[in-house]
Structure formats: structure tokens, C-alpha cells
Amino acid sequence: MPWIDKELCTGCGICIDECPVDTIVLVGDEAEIEMDGCIRCAICHDVCPLDAIKHDSEKVDEWIEEKVRGAVRNRELCEKLSGNPRDGKDSLERTIKSYKRDVFILQKAIEKLEDLFKTL
Ligand code: SF4
């Protein structure tokens, strides 16, 4: 999904005018993308004069770190609440299982979409 670098956006409004599904809004002085409506057409990337609209691939490292931080925080909280290190370890195990399930679901969705892509 596209995202807007707030440091670069001046709120000029060009992307808002050009988005075909009106899913970019101005919040204060900055543009913001309402992700649910985005159809990934990439028009906004092309029209921003300041290159403020970025691709999600530019956030991958940050997202990985967020996931790891969240899981570690949950493990620590579980251990603190129960006073038993085993509960923290169980929490971490559940998170790992949950992420593996997400990977499985996404992999299957990718395979179906690739099959669809071949028919186009
Ligand atoms: S076109 Fe670029 S600078 Fe202008 S509002 Fe959109 S993101 Fe911000």
C-alpha cells in the first residue's frame, strides 16, 4: 500500500485531486491515504511533485521490527502478570504460530492470485 512521508508532504492537494477513488484526504496540512479505499493504481506516486508518496516496500524493515517488539512486549507482560516465565514463553510460542498461520494464508492467496494472473 502507498503511504505518505509526512516530512515531505506540503499538503498541495495534487494527489487528492488525482486519486480516482477519492481515498486521499487532507488532515491538517498533510495528505493521508484512507487505505480501505485504495485500489493500488499508483497514480498518486506519479503525480506527487515532492516524491512524498512511498511504496510499502520502503517500510519492510520497520514493520519487521514492530512485529518483533510487539511479541517481545507481550511475552514480558505475560511473564510479569503471572510471575511465571513459562507463561511468557507460551505467549511467544502463540505469536509465532499465529504469524506462521498468516504466512500460510498469504501464500495460498498469492498462489490463487498468480493462477488468476496467468488467465488474464
Ligand atoms: S501531492 Fe505530494 S506533497 Fe502534495 S498533498 Fe499529495 S503527498 Fe503531499
Ligand code: SF4
Ligand atoms: S494508489 Fe491509486 S487509489 Fe491508492 S491512494 Fe494512490 S491514487 Fe488513490
